[in-house]
Amino acid sequence: VLMHRGEAQQPGTLSEEQHPPMPLWVCSAEGGCLSEATSLTLDAGRRWLHQANAATGPGGQCGGQGFWNATLCPDEMSCTANCALEGISSADYAAQYGVIGVPDGVRINYVTHETNVGSRLYLMDSATENYKMFHLKNREVAFDVDISTLDCGMNAALYFVEMEADGGLGKGNNRAGAKYGLGYCDARCPYEVNFIDGKANMQPGTAGACCTEMDIFEANRMAASMTAHPCSSVGPRRCTGTDCGDGDRHEYYKGLCDKDGCEFNPFRMGDQSFFGPDAAVNTNRPITVVTQFLTEDGTDGGELSEIRRFYIQDGNIIQNSKTSTIGVEGDSISNPVCAAQKNAFIETRADAEGDYNQFAAKGGLRAMGEAFDRGMVLTFALWDDLGNHMKWLDSWQPDKLPKTTPGALRGPCDETWGTPDWLRKTEPDAYTQFSNLRFGPIGSTQGQKMDGAEAVQSDAVAAAPGIYEGEVVGPGTPSLVEKVEEHDHQRHHRTRRRKGVPTGALVMTGITLLAVTGATFAAWRRQRQRMDMRGFNNCALPDARAFRQVVDDLEDERETMDLEDGCPKWSDGLAIMSGPTQQQCYRSRLRARKSPRFLDLRDATDKCGHKPRITKSSVALAKRTEVLQAECACSGVALVSWPEARIREHVSRV
Numbered sequence: 262v263l264m265h266r267g268e269a270q271q272p273g274t275l276s277e278e279q280h281p282p283m284p285l286w287v288c289s290a291e292g293g294c295l296s297e298a299t300s301l302t303l304d305a306g307r308r309w310l311h312q313a314n315a316a317t318g319p320g321g322q323c324g325g326q327g328f329w330n331a332t333l334c335p336d337e338m339s340c341t342a343n344c345a346l347e348g349i350s351s352a353d354y355a356a357q358y359g360v361i362g363v364p365d366g367v368r369i370n371y372v373t374h375e376t377n378v379g380s381r382l383y384l385m386d387s388a389t390e391n392y393k394m395f396h397l398k399n400r401e402v403a404f405d406v407d408i409s410t411l412d413c414g415m416n417a418a419l420y421f422v423e424m425e426a427d428g429g430l431g432k433g434n435n436r437a438g439a440k441y442g443l444g445y446c447d448a449r450c451p452y453e454v455n456f457i458d459g460k461a462n463m464q465p466g467t468a469g470a471c472c473t474e475m476d477i478f479e480a481n482r483m484a485a486s487m488t489a490h491p492c493s494s495v496g497p498r499r500c501t502g503t504d505c506g507d508g509d510r511h512e513y514y515k516g517l518c519d520k521d522g523c524e525f526n527p528f529r530m531g532d533q534s535f536f537g538p539d540a541a542v543n544t545n546r547p548i549t550v551v552t553q554f555l556t557e558d559g560t561d562g563g564e565l566s567e568i569r570r571f572y573i574q575d576g577n578i579i580q581n582s583k584t585s586t587i588g589v590e591g592d593s594i595s596n597p598v599c600a601a602q603k604n605a606f607i608e609t610r611a612d613a614e615g616d617y618n619q620f621a622a623k624g625g626l627r628a629m630g631e632a633f634d635r636g637m638v639l640t641f642a643l644w645d646d647l648g649n650h651m652k653w654l655d656s657w658q659p660d661k662l663p664k665t666t667p668g669a670l671r672g673p674c675d676e677t678w679g680t681p682d683w684l685r686k687t688e689p690d691a692y693t694q695f696s697n698l699r700f701g702p703i704g705s706t707q708g709q710k711m712d713g714a715e716a717v718q719s720d721a722v723a724a725a726p727g728i729y730e731g732e733v734v735g736p737g738t739p740s741l742v743e744k745v746e747e748h749d750h751q752r753h754h755r756t757r758r759r760k761g762v763p764t765g766a767l768v769m770t771g772i773t774l775l776a777v778t779g780a781t782f783a784a785w786r787r788q789r790q791r792m793d794m795r796g797f798n799n800c801a802l803p804d805a806r807a808f809r810q811v812v813d814d815l816e817d818e819r820e821t822m823d824l825e826d827g828c829p830k831w832s833d834g835l836a837i838m839s840g841p842t843q844q845q846c847y848r849s850r851l852r853a854r855k856s857p858r859f860l861d862l863r864d865a866t867d868k869c870g871h872k873p874r875i876t877k878s879s880v881a882l883a884k885r886t887e888v889l890q891a892e893c894a895c896s897g898v899a900l901v902s903w904p905e906a907r908i909r910e911h912v913s914r915v
Contacts, residue, residue, distance in 0.1 A: 271313055271345050271436040278302070278348030278440060280385055281362050283641075285393065288701025297387050301367060301641070303358060304381040305346055305442040306455050313345035325455050327465045340461035341434035346441040359692075366405070366696025369643040371415065372689035378681070379643035383424075383442060390440045391426040394636035395700065399561045401553040402477060403706035407694040409545050411481035413672075414651045414679020416644050417693035418479045419550075421637035422447050423472040423496055433459020446472035446497040448490030448518040450505045457499045469505040471517045472497040473632035477552050482544035484655035484672030485536050486526040487552065487570055489594055491620065491628035492518035496635065514615025521611070523599035523620045525570065525592075526654070528672045530602075531585030537673070542572050542579055547694075549573035553703055554633065565630030568594040573707075586667055596625045606668030609659060643693050650679035 272278065280300035288294040310323040312333055323344035324330045334340030354360040358380050359370030369380050386393045395402075408417050424446055430438030435456065437443055445454055450469035455462055457470050474490040492498075494517045500506075506516020513520060527535040536542045551571050556563030570593065572579040583592045588605045591598040603618040610617045624631070645651070652658040655672030656679065662669045684691075699706035 272441055273309070273311065273313070273345040273347035276348040276350055276353070279351040279354070281351065281354050281360055281367060281382075283367050283382075283384060283695075283698065284365055285384065285387075286697070286699040286706075288699055288705035290702040290705050294699055294701065294706070299387050299393055300385045301360070301382040302385050302440060302442045303349060303354070303360070304383070304445055305437070306445070306453065307358065307377075307380065308349065308441065309347040310344050310455070311347065313343060326453050326462065329461065329463060334461055334463070337460040337463050338434060340463070341456060341459060344461075346437050346443070348441070363694060363696060366694060366698070367641065368692055368694045369417075369641065371411075371643060371645075371691040372685050375685075375689070378645065378685060381445075381640065381642040381644070383439070384639040384641075385439070386426075390438065392424060392428065392439045392444075392638040394426050395421060395633075395639060396561075396636055397421065397475070397554045397633040398565055398630055399554065399556050399559065399563065399703060400701065401551060401703050401706050403549060403551040403697070403699040404478075404695055405547055405549050405697040406478065406480075407547045407692075408480050408482050409547075410688075410691040411643075411693060412679075412684065412688055412691065413481065413483055413655050413674035414645055414681070414684050415481045415688075415691060416479050416642070416646070416651055416654060417481065417695075418640070418642040418644070419477050419695060420479070420640050420642075421475040421477065422640055423474075423492075423632045423635060424638040425497060426636065426638075429456075429459060429497075431459075435459035444497065446470035448472070448474035448492060448520055448522065450500050450516060450518060450520075452505070466507075467501060469500045470497060471500045471504070473518070473629065473637075474522075475629065475633075475637065476522070478550050479654060480536075480544075481651075481655060483537055483674055484526065484528050485542075486524050486529075486654055486671075487568070487594065488522040488524040489568060489599075489620070489626070489629050490519050490522035491623040491625060491632070493623050493628075494518075495631075508612055511612050511614045513612040514610075514617060514619055519619035519623045521617075521619060523594050523602065523625075525581070525594055525598075526671055527582035529668055529670065530582065530589065532582040533673070535582040541582075542574060546574065549697070551706060555703065556630070559703075565626045565633065566595065568626075594626075596621070599625065602668075608662060608666050609668040611659075641695055645681040645684055646679070647681050650681070652676060652679070655679070 280302050283299055283301045285297045285299040286294040287297050306325070310325065312321045312323065321330055321333055323333050323340065329340065333343045349358070355362075357373065358377055359373035360380055360382065361368040361370065367382070369382075372378055384393045385391070404419060406417065406419070411417055422445070424444045426439065428437075428439030428442070428444035429435050430443075435443060435458075443456060445451075448471065450471035452462070452466050452469045454470045457468060462468050471492055471494060473492045474488075476486065476488040476490070479486045479488070498504075498517060500517055503510075503512045503515050504517045506513050506518065506520055534540055536544065538545050542548060549572060551573065553567075553569040554565060555567040555569060557566045570581040572581075581592045584590065584598075586602070586605050589598065589601040591601075599620050600618065603620065607617050616622050649658070650656070652660065652674075653671060656674040657664055657670055657676045659669065660676045664670050
């Protein structure tokens with residue numbers, strides 16, 4: 262045994278660990294989203310594991326599952342003492358592992374150098390060397406993802422697992438911890454984890470690492486799934502025997518964790534045209550995914566009652582698909598939906614022994630919520646499936662059943678597709694990209710993103726769950742330094758005249774859409790963060806910095822302006838403002854002005870086949886007037902609020 266005094270499973274010294282940046286936008290109900298300098302670390306199982314403190318160079322290779330070096334690893338404690346996990350430079354993250362930084366996110370390549378396939382990465386805390394811990398109840402998470410190149414058999418995954426914040430640092434001989442990607446566990450209770458609780462996992466197929474898992478998004482361009490996997494254990498747990506739920510031993514439904522989980526896969530639930538190329542959620546283009554974790558009483562301390570999903574694409578809100586499976590009603594994950602699903606899909610069970618409804622047996626959403634209270638680690642992955650070829654996600658399983666069996670058909674892929682050997686040879690250049698990661702209270706993640714400035718939030722995202730119905734919500738941009746006060750929806754608003762008002766800008770609040778011309782807008786459009794609103798604004802804005810002044814022109818006032826000769830009218834919850842130009846429309850002053858520089862909004866409405874009307878929102882918004890926007894006259898800023906249908910229709914015309 263080559264143990265050295267005071268040594269343990271430790272970081273290597275040959276390469277400095279340089280975590281790739283992955284910013285997290287932390288949002289609040291009061292004022293939008295602020296950037297946190299989080300980063301990523303690669304899973305320990307992917308790292309170079311070699312002899313620690315060798316006299317020359319890195320020494321021998323320590324090996325891993327099934328091929329441990331007998332000299333360095335004669336037993337589990339000696340192995341952790343003798344072996345070091347090496348750091349990874351920024352250059353090697355890209356060159357060796359295909360992990361490449363992109364604006365506000367990361368790209369993960371499928372095959373790199375013909376040997377590295379995909380990656381698994383964890384989000385690190387910005388202030389410590391621990392993982393970033395997420396408490397999900399009464400919160401929502403949002404992100405943008407590109408899966409346009411991922412074929413049948415591939416899986417781009419963003420999910421939470423109940424790992425320890427420090428990666429098990431200090432347990433056994435673990436001295437490397439989270440910084441080097443240690444401590445992984447999930448609801449599969451994987452056997453392939455090299456180190457568990459600071460000890461080498463020496464015997465293949467004997468010990469696994471179990472913990473609660475929340476799969477936010479597992480998808481390729483053909484199918485997608487959201488799945489909750491509760492466990493009866495608390496926190497990460499080393500399992501052996503029946504606790505691991507080994508299917509080969511007919512113990513699949515007897516382990517610590519619900520391996521099937523309660524899943525919402527639109528295709529499996531009966532809607533075969535919802536998700537995929539040119540479908541309602543079109544996987545040929547980037548997608549914004551928003552997931553909400555609702556509690557019974559709407560508080561952080563309430564019991565988890567529902568997990569909801571909607572998508573945003575090209576500026577349009579796409580509500581989740583509704584199930585058409587007989588006996589199952591709903592469009593989300595809840596205990597009633599899960600119970601009905603288990604009854605409907607019972608013929609698809611993986612093994613004849615044990616209780617098929619392990620979701621309920623393991624505590625359902627109550628148990629998931631308890632794990633959320635303890636804290637979860639965010640994981641990003643791109644992988645293929647040697648054992649199952651991802652049939653559980655995008656094809657037909659069990660394939661011995663008729664395809665008409667409820668729940669057997671998971672996606673449109675042929676059961677013979679998705680073999681890793683074929684994918685790695687024919688589609689090595691596939692990749693996924695995750696970006697614009699946001700987290701905050703329900704309804705907050707579509708607020709504006711800020712770099713160090715006071716954050717902003719639109720009227721549309723300031724209210725309760727369900728606010729997104731009928732609204733268009735677009736994410737902000739980190740380069741935009743905009744500060745807009747949160748308005749009291751029961752007040753009237755006006756603008757006051759000030760010097761230095763930005764010119765040529767169109768800002769839409771209530772739906773959080775901004776449009777400018779020139780390079781700044783072009784960059785936003787390339788990132789699909791904005792709807793193309795240039796047709797609504799004939800003015801030019803040199804750059805986004807002019808928006809810094811917008812806040813100076815917004816105030817809450819108890820004043821009302823009359824609608825005269827086409828000028829906009831103030832109404833509860835609606836503000837149309839444009840600096841000096843707006844002054845032309847004030848009451849009697851209007852008559853003294855021959856040419857107020859606003860379009861006649863009523864004419865525009867007629868062209869679209871609609872009439873102005875007053876509506877009440879189904880949530881906490883007050884009444885607002887649904888008028889079309891006023892054209893900027895190159896002398897101010899216009900703010901308007903529109904419903905989704907009106908914007909979509911008008912954009913198509915211009």
